Amino acid sequence: MSVSSGRTRGERGSSRGATRRTAVVVVPLLLSALTLTACGSGGDDAGSSADGKIEGDISFQTWNLRANYKDYFEGLAKDFEKQNPGVHVKWLDQPAENYADKLSADAAGGTLPDVVNVSPDLSYPLAKAGVIMSLDKEPAAAKFKGDYTPEAWKGNELPGLEGSYAFPWYLNTGPLFYNKTLFQKAGLDPAKPPKTYDELFADANTIAVKSGGKTATLAGTPSIEDFGRYGVPLMNADATKFTYNDAKGTELLTKYLELFKNGGLDSQALTSGPDAVGQKFLQQKVAMNPGSAHDLGTFKQNAPDLYKNLGITDAPNNTGHPNMYVMGMAVNSKSKHKAAAIAFAHFITDKQNQESFAHKVAIFPSTAGSLDQPYWTQDDGTDEGRIRVASARLLKGAVNYTPVVMTDEMKTILKNEVAKALQGKKSPQQALDDAVSQSDKLLKQS
């Protein structure tokens, strides 16, 4: 052992002890600091032939449907297996939250199910990465094109990519719920909910004034769909630039700013996510809330008082075209049993099965001719029947306003810039200009 350092044994021992103590502290901390995010990408297995025999084990994934429709989907799988004895179908269902993250993890890990429930904005990155199949390019799938309405088939076409990427499944306009009691208290006619944005802002002002600023009408800031329904052009024709910062976009944000100032927009709207907004409506703290048909069950179970006084209407729009949510069934381009996957995706979305599903829940089929049937054209005298017929009529002119190229990050940018305008940190025009500029930059990089 060297003694050149001139240290005594005690000093060396103390130094070694200090080193050891340091190591004891540093090593676990270093490891904890090391545990950072990392991502990978999936394999590039080409999959099987789509024209082959319909056989093999396939999996299909739905989006938050097990809780209410377990029997229906298990029945569907069994029916398909009966019709195709060589096929075994495994059904997977994912919760509504973080569905995109689940898809990205599966796609990156090469474990994406053979048939996947998607909306066009989810299809876009999957299609760009070549993870899901272009149905028009695959004759075994393209032959079913005529089974669906042309709008629905087109609804799954993606900018810059060739063909349609999912079998059209159900459509929905997304109802707007409102609290009739709160409308009544403000002296408004609960039978006449607002149909346009001007009516919405007027009613919201009335409710805020009559409640002394205690009751807000809306609890969320305007989303990209709001801009669309207001009549703002969202993107240029080839979907390479955002355009929602035009005069009309600024006008909408200015109106929201006035609403925020007078209490018509909940004071926590800048931070509330969809769940928090839903909770506020459930607690009867806000008068209106966008939702889906699934929410009816929640209201019935968790807020029976609200359910008794629940009004349902379509989200207001100034364009005459309500927003349409489009669901589809995409096929994994690397499926080992492509023929079976295509056949099953078509089976779930065929006329018979779409219509039977639409009889169970307030959604609308996308198969050709379905909406012309009496169930969707003739009022049977019930509340549900009236809403169903009215919504089905509106669907014929409905538009999917969400630009499929708009990522979650771009939506967050819009939300944050809108918040800056509502806080008065930026003018509405400046906020929208900044949101567009940041989003365009991201779009260019993608």
Added chain:
Amino acid sequence: MSARTHRAASPWLFLLPGLVIIAAFSLYPFISTVGTAFTDARTLTPGHWVGLRNFQDMLDDEQFWTGLRNSTLYVLLVVPCTVLLPLLLALLVQKQVPGIAFFRSSFYTPVVASVVVVALIWVWMLDDRGLVNGILGYFGTGPVEFLSDQWLLLFSAMALTVWKGLGYYMIIYLAALANVPKELHEAAAVDGAGAVRRFISITVPAVRSTMVLVGALSSVAAFKVFTEVYLMAGPTGGPAGEDTTIVMLVQRVGTGLSGRTGYASALSVVIFVVTLVLMLLVLRADRKDGE
């Protein structure tokens, strides 16, 4: 296998499971993250080499500076509280009096509780129409915007972090305090030292290395804070994203089907460097004190 080989291989065989786990879940992701930081990778595409572009982009990214500011503030304000308050709490519950076990357990309960549940309870309590504002309203004070004011929201999240960590660090201090000889306190008391003097001159030096450990652990945890702020401020990071922390930014840009994993990895590398510097600073301060 000869006895000599056996002797040489045995320790490694014992270490092997741990080493494999560390290699698979810490080292490989870390190396992969560093590599990805220099590419334009996306969630579903591996990307190309872009050199330092991600780091240059960071300089122009307003959200990055917001995240860095908030995470740094978190360290500056939370760490002193998590170093001192649990020590005081430990001194309080160290005394052997009837029923003290109940208090020890009570203080530890928040540690065991799910952070998600706890954060949601805090959100309900701090809501404009929640319990806290209800009480303030009773005394005639207007609603305090805990959840919609940028700074109040961040401070509320910090309070939650401190409150939740109290019990955990208290246990660490209790173990350290058990090793402080009672005689020292008795001798000091005989010499006329009061409680404060004994705390400063006996307790603090005796648990100094534990304080360093707590400081280092809580600095890293505070800089990497995510859950509390995410749950209280929402996924967009509070009003106009002003409460976004640096790890929230990683989550925001790096996840989802179009996640920018290259940029998120570059952010992660920055987090790693900052936490490393933080640890070194704490340890350096400890060494300086020791000298």
